[in-house]
Structures are given as C-alpha cells and as structure tokens.
Amino acid sequence: MKHSILILGGTAEARALAGRLADDPRFAVEFSLAGRTRVPVEQPVPVRVGGFGGAEGLADYLRQKAFTVLIDATHPYAAQISRNAAAASTRAAIPLVALRRSPWQPQPGDRWIEVDSVGDAVGVLGGKPRKIFLTLGRQELLPFEAAPQHRYLIRSVDPVDPPLNIPSAIYLTSRGPFAEADEMQLLKEHDIEVIVAKNSGGPASYGKIAAARALGIQIVIVRRPDLPDVPSVQTIDEMLAWLDHAPSLPDPPLK
Numbered sequence: 001m002k003h004s005i006l007i008l009g010g011t012a013e014a015r016a017l018a019g020r021l022a023d024d025p026r027f028a029v030e031f032s033l034a035g036r037t038r039v040p041v042e043q044p045v046p047v048r049v050g051g052f053g054g055a056e057g058l059a060d061y062l063r064q065k066a067f068t069v070l071i072d073a074t075h076p077y078a079a080q081i082s083r084n085a086a087a088a089s090t091r092a093a094i095p096l097v098a099l100r101r102s103p104w105q106p107q108p109g110d111r112w113i114e115v116d117s118v119g120d121a122v123g124v125l126g127g128k129p130r131k132i133f134l135t136l137g138r139q140e141l142l143p144f145e146a147a148p149q150h151r152y153l154i155r156s157v158d159p160v161d162p163p164l165n166i167p168s169a170i171y172l173t174s175r176g177p178f179a180e181a182d183e184m185q186l187l188k189e190h191d192i193e194v195i196v197a198k199n200s201g202g203p204a205s206y207g208k209i210a211a212a213r214a215l216g217i218q219i220v221i222v223r224r225p226d227l228p229d230v231p232s233v234q235t236i237d238e239m240l241a242w243l244d245h246a247p248s249l250p251d252p253p254l255k
C-alpha cells in the first residue's frame with residue numbers, strides 16, 4: 001500500500017520536502033497552499049489551492065481522499081492552519097507530523113527587542129522618526145499606519161496594494177532567500193536604523209539578522225505564536241526518517 005500524504009505547505013521547507021518525496025514510489029503526495037501569493041513557486045507534486053473551511057473541512061478532505069498521513073509544513077506564524085491540522089487529524093484519525101524550524105536564538109552582538117505582536121512592535125518604535133525596514137507579510141502591515149512619523153522600507157513577495165496610508169514608504173517586492181551581503185548593502189543604502197521581523201528560523205531569511213548584527217542595527221522581533229503540541233520534527237531528514245517508520249508503510253523496493 002502507498003502512503004497517501006497531504007502536505008500543508010507555504011514554506012521553502014515544504015517545497016523541498018515535496019521534492020524529496022515526489023519520486024519515492026512508496027508515497028503519493030498532494031500539496032496544499034492557502035493561495036496567498038499571486039504567483040506561487042512551482043511545486044514538484046500536484047497542488048490544490050485555498051482554505052478547506054476550518055478543521056471540519058480539512059477532516060472531510062482527509063477522509064474523502066483517503067489520506068494516510070498529514071504533514072503540517074506551514075510557516076511557524078500560520079497558527080490557525082496548524083490548530084486546524086491538529087483537530088482534523090484527530091477527527092479523521094490520521095497521523096499528523098509537523099515540520100517546524102527551530103527559532104533563531106540571539107547571538108552575542110544582536111540587539112533584539114522581542115514583542116508579542118505587530119501592534120506591540122509599532123509601540124516600541126517610539127515617537128521619534130526613524131528609518132525602519134519592515135520584513136513582514138503584506139497582510140500584517142496595517143498597524144504601522146498608526147506610526148506615520150517613520151520612514152519605511154517595506155519588502156514583500158507581492159505588491160502592497162493598496163499602499164499604506166503613510167507619507168514615507170519605499171516598497172520592494174522580492175522573494176527570498178536573501179544573502180547576508182545583499183542584506184548588508186540594502187540596510188546601508190537605506191540608512192536603516194531598525195528592522196521589524198518575525199522569528200521565522202531557517203537560513204533563507206537569516207541574512208538580515210546577521211547583517212543587522214554586523215552593523216549594530218536594532219531588530220524588533222515578533223515572537224512566535226503558540227502552536228499545538230503535536231509530534232514534530234525540525235528537518236527534512238528527520239521527516240523522512242519519521243515516514244520510514246510511519247504505521248503500515250511497506251518496505252522500500254530493493255535497489
């Protein structure tokens with residue numbers, strides 16, 4: 001019997017995992033995206049796009065398509081879909097395993113201020129005008145309209161449309177990974193004083209953290225949300241090892 005796997009994706013790791021599973025004859029894989037980016041990167045396995053209609057909808061989908069494993073490889077800040085995945089796996093009685101990168105830890109020289117929400121980040125920026133680099137999702141930017149005194153550099157995958165109601169903002173659209181040297185150049189070019197970022201973990205967006213350390217720039221880090229307590233691994237290799245021992249999986253074909 002093949003394992004039929006639904007991967008909840010939206011991260012570079014999810015895509016890399018799909019690539020590792022795509023040619024393995026023991027698995028049939030489907031990939032699910034929320035549909036947030038206008039032109040998503042291509043995936044090496046069949047893709048479906050859009051919400052399921054909550055945990056109930058996801059459980060129905062798992063049952064209807066007879067999936068045998070659910071993998072939550074969504075972004076660590078996508079807490080709702082992770083909660084839905086936990087509830088749906090229980091309802092549908094299908095094992096769930098999460099692929100979760102560990103958060104970055106502050107290193108000597110880092111000037112981090114950790115906050116619980118984007119709203120709190122706006123608060124700690126203070127009243128004095130500063131040059132700020134926002135590396136948040138475009139759906140998370142509205143709270144900065146309450147602090148129009150700053151000059152913003154805003155980077156997102158898709159254009160911020162409509163733009164924020166603030167007098168001074170430069171918009172960049174680009175998709176990671178971002179190298180430390182390029183981030184360093186960007187920070188210098190725009191004379192950035194503070195970065196606002198999420199603690200995404202992983203290498204793809206770490207360049208700005210390392211560059212900020214080298215330049216002595218402050219970072220306001222929005223802490224991760226609470227995620228459900230489910231079996232989880234941190235790397236693709238650990239996920240492959242988990243799948244090797246997943247219930248009722250046949251032995252790999254002889255080479």
Ligand SMILES: NC(=O)c1ccc[n+]([C@@H]2O[C@H](COP(=O)([O-])OP(=O)(O)OC[C@H]3O[C@@H](n4cnc5c(N)ncnc54)[C@H](OP(=O)(O)O)[C@@H]3O)[C@@H](O)[C@H]2O)c1
Nearest residue numbers: 009010032033034051052053054074075077078079080081
């Ligand atoms: N939040 C971030 O910082 C961030 C950063 C990079 C990438 N992403 C990716 O973008 C996606 C959406 O993030 P979000 O913060 O909006 O998540 P969220 O708040 O946890 O999810 C909101 C709703 O979007 C739908 N959804 C989310 N991920 C989905 C997926 N992979 N497949 C199908 N439906 C999904 C679900 O709708 P229903 O309830 O209708 O099923 C979910 O309830 C995630 O896949 C995540 O990995 C998020």
